[in-house]
Amino acid sequence: MIQTKLIPRTTEAHEPPLLIKNLLAQSLKYEPQREIVYRDLFRMDYTRFNQRVRQLANVLTDLNVQPGDTVAVLDWDSHRYLECFLGVTSTGAILHTINIRLSPSQILYTMNHAQDKVVFIHEDFLPILAAIKPQLTTVETYVILSDKVYTGTSEINSLAELPEGFSGEYEALLKGASEQYEFPDFDENTWATTFYTTGTTGNPKGVYFSHRQLFMHTMGLLTYIIGYEAMPFKGSTDVYMPITPMFHVHAWGFPFLATMMSAKQVYPGRYEPEVLLKLLITEGVTLSHCVPTILNMLVSSPAAPKFKQNLSRWKVLIGGSALTKGLAKAATELGITVMSGYGMSETAPVMAVGYLNEQEKQLSPEEQIDLRTRAGRISPFIEMRLMDDDGNFVPHDGHSLGEIVARGPWLTQGYYEDPERGADLWKGGWLHTGDVASITPDYWVVIADRTKDVIKTGGEWVSSLDMEDVLSQIEGVAESAVIGLPDDRWGERPHAIIVQKPGYTLQAEGIKAGLQAKVERGELHKWYVPDRIVFVTEIPKTSVGKIDKKKIRSEMKELILGK
Amino acid sequence: MIQTKLIPRTTEAHEPPLLIKNLLAQSLKYEPQREIVYRDLFRMDYTRFNQRVRQLANVLTDLNVQPGDTVAVLDWDSHRYLECFLGVTSTGAILHTINIRLSPSQILYTMNHAQDKVVFIHEDFLPILAAIKPQLTTVETYVILSDKVYTGTSEINSLAELPEGFSGEYEALLKGASEQYEFPDFDENTWATTFYTTGTTGNPKGVYFSHRQLFMHTMGLLTYIIGYEAMPFKGSTDVYMPITPMFHVHAWGFPFLATMMSAKQVYPGRYEPEVLLKLLITEGVTLSHCVPTILNMLVSSPAAPKFKQNLSRWKVLIGGSALTKGLAKAATELGITVMSGYGMSETAPVMAVGYLNEQEKQLSPEEQIDLRTRAGRISPFIEMRLMDDDGNFVPHDGHSLGEIVARGPWLTQGYYEDPERGADLWKGGWLHTGDVASITPDYWVVIADRTKDVIKTGGEWVSSLDMEDVLSQIEGVAESAVIGLPDDRWGERPHAIIVQKPGYTLQAEGIKAGLQAKVERGELHKWYVPDRIVFVTEIPKTSVGKIDKKKIRSEMKELILGK
Structure with a gap:
């Protein structure tokens, strides 16, 4: 200074x-x-x-x-x-x-x-x-x-x-x-x-x-959510209900904003689909935030279509895991306005929220899905860069990949009584997120993967999130997870586990054939096609609802490889 | 602490x-x-x-x-x-x-x-x-x-x-x-x-x-102007043009807000009525702020009525001096949305802006004028109290008067190299404004007068601002100023100077008769009626456009008293 x-x-x-x-x-x-x-x-x-x-x-x-x-x-x-x-x-x-x-x-x-x-x-x-x-x-x-x-x-x-x-x-x-x-x-x-x-x-x-950090996080949300109308939120007409637990990063800080704006707030207690849907309607909820799993649960609820009229005023910010295009489409068809945000526990959490600028608002709903499922645009007052393995900055050109590093007025300054892991988090004045992404010249952040989950196969990179997004758009797929497992020839190869929607009987061969057709049409790199596709009844999640890839890699390896 | x-x-x-x-x-x-x-x-x-x-x-x-x-x-x-x-x-x-x-x-x-x-x-x-x-x-x-x-x-x-x-x-x-x-x-x-x-x-x-103070002032405006929609301002549809000089308290801090929101901004150069009106129309200006004198100049401009269609999208925040009901009505009749704010150079400046709550929005335009001409409601993050001469706090009951004292994140911390006057400004951790006011339980601030301009007559107080407000509503009165001058019997007595609108020939006796009728109807205290009413061609103003009562008292005393 x-x-x-x-x-x-x-x-x-x-x-x-x-x-x-x-x-x-x-x-x-x-x-x-x-x-x-x-x-x-x-x-x-x-x-x-x-x-x-x-x-x-x-x-x-x-x-x-x-x-x-x-x-x-x-x-x-x-x-x-x-x-x-x-x-x-x-x-x-x-x-x-x-x-x-x-x-x-x-x-x-x-x-x-x-x-x-x-x-x-x-x-x-x-x-x-x-x-x-x-x-x-x-x-x-x-x-x-x-x-x-x-x-x-x-x-x-x-x-x-x-x-x-x-x-x-x-x-x-x-x-x-x-x-x-x-x-x-x-x-x-x-x-x-x-x-x-x-x-x-x-x-x-x-x-x-x-206190200062939480105050400033509120100012950041205010600037972005209300000022720029990234997720329009007026105290006079909007009603807020969190569906991200309050123990998890203060329900993403929205309760502080809603309180300052003296907006109507609804707290749902334990998350039970019927209670959530009922509160949405009886209390006139218009703004929520949740992880994709919760949105998926509500969207696939048999009751959802009959509430379409009420859902059409509902805006939902999605974070925690990537919002797939499949889920975004399903929600949009019910009239729900979805938008992705990006952040982590360490960042209080908001570092990016999707915002459609004046030009992008002119795009068709179909074209908007691509933007609404991106991690978001860099938040007010957050400085974000991409860094390569040698600590050099990577250009914001929309395709170069690097680890997201950040600075801003609301980032945790370490881990309590854990100097070693704190020093891993903060290196050279930048918080290291462990997420690999590209950033466009107009501030859109596109997450490729967690540094730990990215799959390296024969010198090429496979983004597990991108592959999951492709799978999410296949008729009958409720949820999927893509992980890398060791391979003698290629170093690593992608594999997928899939949860089917009720009433479907998908075949791994059929899905692979469909993916192969995409490869031939030039829509998918051939090294992205998973070696094995295995159907499961449930995908392991962490305590905050994220897909637990570490657990899948360790505990489902034999199931996947059929050994 | x-x-x-x-x-x-x-x-x-x-x-x-x-x-x-x-x-x-x-x-x-x-x-x-x-x-x-x-x-x-x-x-x-x-x-x-x-x-x-x-x-x-x-x-x-x-x-x-x-x-x-x-x-x-x-x-x-x-x-x-x-x-x-x-x-x-x-x-x-x-x-x-x-x-x-x-x-x-x-x-x-x-x-x-x-x-x-x-x-x-x-x-x-x-x-x-x-x-x-x-x-x-x-x-x-x-x-x-x-x-x-x-x-x-x-x-x-x-x-x-x-x-x-x-x-x-x-x-x-x-x-x-x-x-x-x-x-x-x-x-x-x-x-x-x-x-x-x-x-x-x-x-x-x-x-x-x-820097911190100007940053926080911007956050305060953002919370109030945009968040609460005290003066709705969207970057997507609003166009900002200051008509308070940029040398004067950074044009009330709005350029920082407009820049952060990347809103369209229009800078008018020197204030010439025809240029201002033209820019209002050609650039589609929707939000401005100015002192009453400028608004009066635009409203009384012969060109104004023909621009009525364009003026109906124009929102104007008025500060610097009290907005009289007469001027507020004239502006409202042209379709202009007016609202008062309150602050001073020392306070960066915003400490209050009018905000109509959900109930007050239901009032008739006529009833709203009373609220829109009040000093405003206390701004976000500003703490305001009323203090009596002995340094005790006065209740916020809507009628008890006291000097406004304030705290907040954007108040000047003194006067540069002027410790004596700085110490007069800051006493006991409160900035002393020199304004006498009442505050309602719902945070409305109603200014009675400057401590220096309040008129004390026979044990009663006369608010010069209140009296000017009464005069402003008389047909043919363009502008007025009320001051106290020494009186052997009463200590002080109020006197008025008035500028007439073109084409009118008002008489002091006629105005006094009208005021006397108000007294008889119980609408005005009898000690408020000015002893003398003198017609002038211009009212002395300070360099920032406020009525210069000190100058009136010193230089126009003999004119007013007819000596």
Whole structure:
């Protein structure tokens, strides 16, 4: 950084830090009558929400939570979780959002590693807690979250009925707390949130974000989603419902944006297709985000076509895994507006979202699919480059490939107490994503593969994602995964596993013949055609719904090779 | 500030500062084909704009401008000025926007005080320069700005023809400079801009803003103007043209927002009614901002009614002085959407903008006028309070009055090398505005008066602004000013001066009778009725177009009192 002249400051002058409480304050100013809804169990307006967040802050004080202490949450997506997003952080404490899909032993690891002091836990997860409780080294007390209190069917009538170590039930504690609480000012680099991401090897890694980073991520979404209308979102007419878990990168940061805009928000609890579809309709949801698997589940639901009228106002941002053209078409045919985004746990997460410029908006829906399934255009305030194996930058010409490296105001600055893997992430001032991509001169990012999943065959590269995209467009294919397996002659060769749609009986030979025809028409490189195509009933996924290629390579190798 | 736990940072991790160059980078990403227009003289797209800003940076290097040096501009509103907004600041130098309406001696004072090193000056202002040049103590060189180069009528064909001390003509220098320039990273608290505000006494005061402050002001406008649609502004359909000079608080910061959104921008040069109206129509301008005087000039222009069709898409934010109900009605009748904002030079400037919430949007146009003429609703990220003379906070109940004090991420942190007046501005961590107002529970700010202009008569307060608002609604009144003058019996009494519309012959007695009738109907306090009403041909204004009440009190006292 070069030396410049800084602004002088008068002794009593004040310039506030960028804190999450500023997003909360905003929600009260202009449209506090809008609602936050939790399934059919609970609803409130923003005035009440602000009061409850302050009540929560007072509860934390009563539980002896000090600035810098960690408060963990194990819950389905709920208004309570949103209150923790804003309230826990604004007291100066750290919010640990626990991944409920991890194994109990991994949950145990993350809770001890993050030094959780107070744990808010939904009663559905008490069995997990029972299994690990004796080995938790830092937890002082628990608060139970129960949906039954909203229906009056709770069996918890007194503190004595709570499990040992519990301080109370969430709603009861809030009820007893004052609505007055002045959120303090503190350094904007204060640690606000933490959560764990599972890598391919070793223990889960703890990523973390500061108040400033989450504030700036909200500004980035605001600029892009609302300002540029990449995914038009108006507080006055739009209704937001996440279908990416709140434990996973703060539901991609959208709850902070929706809160600042005092937009109507709907929290669906546990993801059950019938509940999601019902909320979409009864609450008038217009904006969501999810991984392809969830969209696929909803689109293939037998109920979907009859909701076509309601689905036509629904905009869905897809991330986590590549959106295939097949799924994008199926969703579009139901009237759903789909757009891809790109990011990772380490990047808070948004680094790119699709945006059709004035020219591209003129394209036919068919032609738009190609753009809507790309990773997106580079987000506001994110600097992105492609790097080759020698650390040189690769041109943004739309075809040269390189690893995506990035800088920006909301990237995790390391992994908690894991300097070795942190140093792998950050090299030379650039965050290394492990994704191989090309970038067009007009800022479109096209992901080729994970560096680990790209298949090298006879000196040529096969993008497993591209091949999956081709398979997704074959009639009867519900889902597919393409992996590389060792080959004596070519080094590696691609292989595919496919899940069929109900009622179809596909044949590997038929699919291969179709691919061969594509090769002859010049639509596909011949080295892309998988050696073997195997039908399976389910494709292994990670805890956040991504295709688990490491698991496929290790556990399904023999199945695929027919050995 | 309380102590918290800060995020740890891996050695090679990077988190970028908030700099103006990030707003510039954004303009290139998605819609670089949109245009920036200067009168009928020059137009370019954002790709060219980005190249020119980099050429400018190289010119500055050639002129030996170092980080921390001050570059001054004396120009009408132009694309060149916009290039300086982004380019001068992004090199780490300080941009001094000179108020061309100050007297030559005041301009001289500000240039020496700001230590201008390089001066970009439009040829129209060479006579001013000639008068003060010998006394400028820090300027090393000048660059001339000429509109004639765009029409091929320039008489400047070689360096030898330039005045002594000049390094060249702007376009010629740009032409000779490379389009490659990597804007450096530096501390976000780097001094970016400075300009001078004239107080009621003493020399002009230098206010100043950092990169972070201007970045955050842009985020505030984005949240409010675009996010909440306080003044709907879409890059895809809106066209921006400032009619508040760029030397005055960076044209209220809108050029930074418009640039980041790569919206079409139109710069009108010198403000001539026929040019402004023509640009409004030919370039399809939809969003502007100005002081009431300019709006009044356009609304009363004989040409206005015939442009009604074009004016109906025009949204105008009014600030600087109070928007009277009379003017708001006249503008609304022409189809113009008007809204008030509130701020000052010291606050970058926006602290409030009118926003009609969902309920208020249902009100009749007539009822909306009352809201649209209020100072506005408190802006995102701005904290505002009312303070009484003893430093106590006054409730936000819609009627209690107090001085507006504020905090926020974009307030000047003092006056340059003026600790005494800086300490008056900042007391106890609050910026003291000198404006008396009430605030409603739903965040509306209603300004009563400047603390200096409020009239105290027989123990009662008269808001000069309220009284002017009443006068503005009388048929035939073009403009008015109400001031307090000493009175033996009451301490002070209000008096009014009025400018009539052409073709009217109003009588003071008739107006007073009308006001008396209002008193009898209970619509006006009797102590509000001015003692004397005097007709004048012009109302004295400050250099930024505000009614100069200090001047009226001192220079027109005898005229008003008839002595």
